Amino acid sequence: MNKKISLGLALSLIAIASAVTFILTSFFSLQSFNKKVVDVNEKGKKYNSLQTLDSYVREHYLGDINEGDLSDGILKGYISGLDDQYSKYLTEEEYLEEQSEDEGQLVGLGLTLDEDESGYIRIADIMDDSPVEEAGLRKGDIITLIDGVDVLSAGFDESIEAMRGTEGSEINITVRRGGIDKDYTFTRRSIEVITVSGEMVNEYVGCITITGFKKNTPQQFVETLERLTSNGAKALIFDVRDNGGGIVESLSECLDPLLPEGVIATAEYKDGHSETLVYSDEAALDLPMVVLVNGRTASAAELFAASLRDFGGAQLVGEKTFGKGVMQQTTEFDNKGAVVLTVAKYKTERSECYDGVGLTPDISVENTDEAYDDQYAAAVDAAMAAIQ
Numbered sequence: 404m405n406k407k408i409s410l411g412l413a414l415s416l417i418a419i420a421s422a423v424t425f426i427l428t429s430f431f432s433l434q435s436f437n438k439k440v441v442d443v444n445e446k447g448k449k450y451n452s453l454q455t456l457d458s459y460v461r462e463h464y465l466g467d468i469n470e471g472d473l474s475d476g477i478l479k480g481y482i483s484g485l486d487d488q489y490s491k492y493l494t495e496e497e498y499l500e501e502q503s504e505d506e507g508q509l510v511g512l513g514l515t516l517d518e519d520e521s522g523y524i525r526i527a528d529i530m531d532d533s534p535v536e537e538a539g540l541r542k543g544d545i546i547t548l549i550d551g552v553d554v555l556s557a558g559f560d561e562s563i564e565a566m567r568g569t570e571g572s573e574i575n576i577t578v579r580r581g582g583i584d585k586d587y588t589f590t591r592r593s594i595e596v597i598t599v600s601g602e603m604v605n606e607y608v609g610c611i612t613i614t615g616f617k618k619n620t621p622q623q624f625v626e627t628l629e630r631l632t633s634n635g636a637k638a639l640i641f642d643v644r645d646n647g648g649g650i651v652e653s654l655s656e657c658l659d660p661l662l663p664e665g666v667i668a669t670a671e672y673k674d675g676h677s678e679t680l681v682y683s684d685e686a687a688l689d690l691p692m693v694v695l696v697n698g699r700t701a702s703a704a705e706l707f708a709a710s711l712r713d714f715g716g717a718q719l720v721g722e723k724t725f726g727k728g729v730m731q732q733t734t735e736f737d738n739k740g741a742v743v744l745t746v747a748k749y750k751t752e753r754s755e756c757y758d759g760v761g762l763t764p765d766i767s768v769e770n771t772d773e774a775y776d777d778q779y780a781a782a783v784d785a786a787m788a789a790i791q
Contacts, residue, residue: 453477475740487745489731495739500567505650507596507619510570512589516546518559523547523579531597534589540578547584548577599623601631608786609636610779613657616649616703621656628660628688638691638786641711644721644778648702651730651749655681658707662714663687668706670730670747680730680749681710691789692717693782696764701725705762706749712765713753718789719764720782728758 461468475494482492493501503510513533519525524546529536546562547554554562568574568591575588598620601611609631613624631639658667658681667681694708694717705724711717732746750756768781 474738478736478740478742482742482744489727489729489743489745491743493733493741493743498735498739498741501733501741503593504596505618507598507617509594509596511567511591511594512574513594514566516563516566519545521545522559523554524559524562530594533594534592535587538587538589540587541580543580545579546576547579548575550575595619597623599627601627603631603634603636604640604783604786606635607637607790608640608783609634609638610640610642610782612642613704613707614646616646616651616653616657616707618650618653620649620653624657625660632688632690636690637790638693639688640693640695640779640782640786641707641717642695642779642782643700643704643707644695644697645699646701646704647699648704648727651680651703651706654703654707658710659683660686661688661692662710665714666752667710667714668749668751670749672747678747681706683714688715691786693786693789694719695778695782696721696724696762697778698722698725698761700762702727705757706751709751709754709757709762712762713751718766718785719762720766720785721764721768721778723763723767724757724761726757726759726761728756728760 475492479492482490509530512535513530514526514535515528515530517525517527526535526540526542526544526546528542529540549557549562549565552562552565557565566574570591570593572591573588574591575586577584577586579585596615596617596619598615598617599611599613601609604610611624611627611631613620628639655667662683664683664685664687666679667683668679669677670680671677692711692715694711696705696708696719700708700721701724705727708717708719708724712719728748728750729745730747730749731743733741733743735741748756748758766781766785768778770777
């Protein structure tokens with residue numbers, strides 16, 4: 404038998420349901436409103452503090468204020484307040500420099516510089532086909548003057564900054580060798596950075612060294628890979644020691660010819676969604692692989708090593724890696740500067756994220772003698788053993 408209710412009771416139930424819905428909606432709306440009010444009040448306090456500080460400085464500061472530098476400083480301070488070692492604000496000049504570096508292009512003289520024990524600048528390395536190489540400068544030469552300014556007087560950091568400049572601009576430096584000073588004038592120019600090199604270790608094993616992942620790295624990598632395999636390599640060593648990482652897209656292009664088809668690595672964002680970072684097609688390299696790593700192997704270089712171990716059966720040789728498993732995104736601002744912000748964690752599809760942990764090598768080896776590379780020798784032994 405069907406049960407019926409009166410019209411009055413039905414209307415009463417509808418009214419009660421509406422009231423409950425209204426109360427719940429109001430409760431959650433009030434919570435949301437209160438949260439927004441707190442956020443607005445907190446932001447207001449920050450802006451008021453900044454305004455108060457600005458007024459105080461402008462009234463009492465003895466020196467002149469450069470408004471552009473001040474604006475950049477405020478933005479840098481905001482990102483610095485996140486206490487994230489990988490996030491940063493870039494000025495227009497810094498952003499342009501980083502873009503050039505990502506392209507694999509260096510504007511300058513092609514020098515790697517260190518501070519000498521004397522306080523002057525020591526040339527630690529010289530790039531091939533650079534202006535200074537053509538002029539006959541050597542590793543170990545000492546730079547004492549930059550555009551007539553003594554390095555000791557200016558300070559090491561300031562002198563290094565003075566070495567920078569735009570393409571086509573001139574720089575005068577004084578170089579000391581064997582107690583004799585000589586003056587040089589150079590024109591800064593764009594130089595392609597070589598991030599990949601390779602050689603046959605012996606008749607069976609090839610070694611590819613990757614110093615960073617720039618936009619031009621994949622082309623250099625594929626050319627080197629094809630050369631070594633054509634020369635008869637039966638096993639490969641990938642040396643990513645001291646490789647601090649770089650562009651994920653370039654890393655993906657380097658892994659593609661090495662690994663089987665499928666999703667290799669993913670990134671997880673703040674809202675919980677995941678995106679594919681590295682995908683490999685069906686072409687794969689069917690050779691034993693070994694990866695050389697150390698404590699300065701970081702970021703994309705760690706992902707390179709982890710991917711080869713998880714999907715290519717590679718052995719890791721050397722020391723525990725740095726442990727950077729977070730990804731940064733660069734966003735340009737209207738003032739032509741940019742913010743580099745940590746936005747996601749990443750990992751291979753078969754392992755946990757190694758951020759703050761690092762990768763533990765399969766064969767742990769430390770270099771104890773500067774004259775002999777124990778890690779390299781262990782990698783060669785591992786590669787030879789994998790062939791047999």
